[in-house]
Amino acid sequence: MRPSIRSVFYAAVAAAALAAGTVVLAPSPVLAADGGKNLKVLPATMTKADLKKLMKQQATSLGVQCDFCHDTDDYAKDTEHKEVARDMMRMTAEINKAHFKNQNKVGCITCHNGQKEPKEPPK
Secondary structure (H helix, E strand, O other): OOOOHHHHHHHHHHHHOOOOOOOOOOOOOOEOOOOOEOOOOOOOOOOHHHHHHHHHHHHHHHOOOHHHOOEOOEOOOOOHHHHHHHHHHHHHHHHHHHHHOOOOOOOHHHHHOOOOOOOOOOO
16 A cells, blocks of 8 residues: 555655754734735734745745646635645644754755655655
């Protein structure tokens, strides 16, 4: 039986733990302090500039553009890729909390290395 992508990702992230990641994540209300909409993982205190910087960092980590996760006509609209990204952000935050005392050691780049899909770990 082939392991799920999530279990492979968890294992790879835990093993790699090399790259700097993202901000510490916490549940947030739907509307950010300066106008960000539909934030479900990122802190409501995040400024628009910090949010944009983080999104660019994540896009670079995955080798994608904004439209990979976002509907560019409505950035707040939920999409399948946006939900996956939220799950991955929660996961990396949990790993950083559990294994690195909330230091941002694990992030998208840790496994993705500029690719949409992380490489399969060696067998």
